[in-house]
Amino acid sequence: xxxxxxxxxxxxxxxxxxxxxxxxxxxxxxxxxxxxxxxxxxxxxxxxxxxxxxxxxxxxxxxxxxxxxxxxxxxxxxxxxxxxxxxxxxxxxxxxxxxxxxxxxxxxxxxxxxxxxxxxxxxxxxxxxxxxxxxxxxxxxxxxxxxxxxxxxxxxxxxxxxxxxxxxxxxxxxxxxxxxxxxxxxxxxxxxxxxxxxxxxxxxxxxxxxxxxxxxxxxxxxxxxxxxxxxxxxxxxxxxxxxxxxxxxxxxxxxxxxxxxxxxxxxxxxxxxxxxxxxxxxxxxxxxxxxxxxxxxxxxxxxxxxxxxxxxxxxxxxxxxxxxxxxxxxxxxxxxxxxxxxxxxxxxxxxxxxxxxxxxxxxxxxxxxxxxxxxxxxxxxxxxxxxxxxxxxxx
Amino acid sequence: xxxxxxxxxxxxxxxxxxxxxxxxxxxxxxxxxxxxxxxxxxxxxxxxxxxxxxxxxxxxxxxxxxxxxxxxxxxxxxxxxxxxxxxxxxxxxxxxxxxxxxxxxxxxxxx
Numbered sequence: 336x337x338x339x340x341x342x343x344x345x346x347x348x349x350x351x352x353x354x355x356x357x358x359x360x361x362x363x364x365x366x367x368x369x370x371x372x373x374x375x376x377x378x379x380x381x382x383x384x385x386x387x388x389x390x391x392x393x394x395x396x397x398x399x400x401x402x403x404x405x406x407x408x409x410x411x412x413x414x415x416x417x418x419x420x421x422x423x424x425x426x427x428x429x430x431x432x433x434x435x436x437x438x439x440x441x442x443x444x445x446x447x448x449x450x451x452x453x454x455x456x457x458x459x460x461x462x463x464x465x466x467x468x469x470x471x472x473x474x475x476x477x478x479x480x481x482x483x484x485x486x487x488x489x490x491x492x493x494x495x496x497x498x499x500x501x502x503x504x505x506x507x508x509x510x511x512x513x514x515x516x517x518x519x520x521x522x523x524x525x526x527x528x529x530x531x532x533x534x535x536x537x538x539x540x541x542x543x544x545x546x547x548x549x550x551x552x553x554x555x556x557x558x559x560x561x562x563x564x565x566x567x568x569x570x571x572x573x574x575x576x577x578x579x580x581x582x583x584x585x586x587x588x589x590x591x592x593x594x595x596x597x598x599x600x601x602x603x604x605x606x607x608x609x610x611x612x613x614x615x616x617x618x619x620x621x622x623x624x625x626x627x628x629x630x631x632x633x634x635x636x637x638x639x640x641x642x643x644x645x646x647x648x649x650x651x652x653x654x655x656x657x658x659x660x661x662x663x664x665x666x667x668x669x670x671x672x673x674x675x676x677x678x679x680x681x682x683x684x685x686x687x688x689x690x691x692x693x694x695x696x697x698x699x700x701x702x703x704x705x706x707x708x709x710x711x712x713x714x715x716x717x718x719x720x721x722x723x724x725x726x727x728x729x730x
Numbered sequence: 731x732x733x734x735x736x737x738x739x740x741x742x743x744x745x746x747x748x749x750x751x752x753x754x755x756x757x758x759x760x761x762x763x764x765x766x767x768x769x770x771x772x773x774x775x776x777x778x779x780x781x782x783x784x785x786x787x788x789x790x791x792x793x794x795x796x797x798x799x800x801x802x803x804x805x806x807x808x809x810x811x812x813x814x815x816x817x818x819x820x821x822x823x824x825x826x827x828x829x830x831x832x833x834x835x836x837x838x839x840x841x
Contacts, residue, residue, distance in 0.1 A: 374778060398778055401777075401783060418779075441781065460782070507784075536813070584819065585813065586815055587774055588774075588784065649771045
């Protein structure tokens with residue numbers, strides 16, 4: 336009898352346990368979810384933009400300094416690219432690590448292909464790009480960057496996806512841009528553009544997927560490729576944006592992947608200047624400059640293009656400025672606190688989430704009134720990535 | 731000749747003493763701020779663990795190759811031609827000495 340009771344007990348407990356496990360995987364849409372990188376603790380928080388809250392923390396992602404993420408096309412899985420070469424696939428519904436590999440020694444972001452089948456990671460060490468099957472994270476291609484010495488290959492930066500199931504990236508040390516076309520089972524072809532300029536530090540693709548632009552650190556200007564006409568080669572734009580002026584020390588590299596396009600204007604952070612550059616996106620000529628608080632890091636347009644939100648480099652990273660994309664005036668300034676590292680708009684742009692690293696919070700603002708709606712706790716938060724990126728080229 | 735050498739030696743010793751004294755004078759709060767700055771802000775290029783990124787690995791084993799003055803000068807003036815900026819507008823010499831000393835000791839390096 337006692338034995339029977341014991342058995343029953345075991346069955347009940349097992350049922351309860353399995354129930355808990357099943358319950359941990361939620362049945363819900365992921366359209367209002369996202370992740371926040373907690374850089375110091377090597378964890379991420381899964382967040383819900385409808386309830387404005389963090390719903391789970393996932394740990395064990397390694398060194399997340401400068402980490403970024405992309406999403407599977409069903410927006411269920413996030414692929415997180417860590418600094419230490421870690422590539423972690425996270426299941427937002429089951430709130431756990433689905434798979435994790437260390438694919439390189441030192442990495443700087445990645446991308447997912449148009450068809451969602453391939454995930455590419457950009458590596459500083461060993462210099463190059465590695466491409467993985469997005470389901471299994473199995474390596475399908477190892478693209479070694481151009482050698483710059485006997486033991487070193489160029490670091491790769493500015494990796495994005497492009498229409499035609501392509502990946503595009505720049506080579507920091509060798510001054511190149513490579514376009515990689517994916518085939519059915521691996522890489523189909525690689526097209527290399529050389530002498531594109533000195534030290535490309537990051538790249539962006541316009542939201543329509545037509546133009547790839549690499550920012551240059553070693554000289555003023557940017558390198559542009561029209562993907563409708565790659566046979567035309569690389570065009571240099573804004574070559575004179577700093578001629579005759581001395582650059583300021585750059586304490587943090589600007590980012591281009593947070594491009595801001597509003598109407599026929601493209602807004603770019605100038606390297607080593609307290610300015611945003613305004614580019615006309617039909618002539619690709621400079622059409623203006625906006626003096627801002629300090630050296631901009633991210634310039635991101637609200638999804639409707641009406642405002643541009645800008646954050647700044649150390650030591651002035653406590654401020655966010657908001658610029659009217661029509662008048663090019665600064666219309667508002669926020670001071671959330673030291674270490675404003677990133678900001679991300681909700682999919683239709685009614686709210687914006689701002690990470691404030693040194694205060695260990697995420698601030699959520701109304702984008703019309705600029706009022707703070709809520710602060711939620713997070714450990715040294717940096718990048719914020721919402722799932723609507725799943726359907727966007729270049730994000 | 732001898733006098734010059736003595737002078738130089740004395741100056742060097744003095745300088746060293748000054749630097750050491752200056753480091754000692756940094757408040758615990760300032761040291762904590764600098765520690766946070768190195769990990770978080772230097773970390774954006776050198777990595778939070780200081781194992782490198784766009785900037786090189788700051789492994790104390792590797793740093794043994796460089797005298798402390800070399801590290802101090804690199805922090806002070808940056809490395810022209812690379813993304814390493816000069817920190818002279820942000821940090822005092824004693825703060826730079828403190829950071830270089832800690833880097834040499836591997837105080838912030840995570841294995």
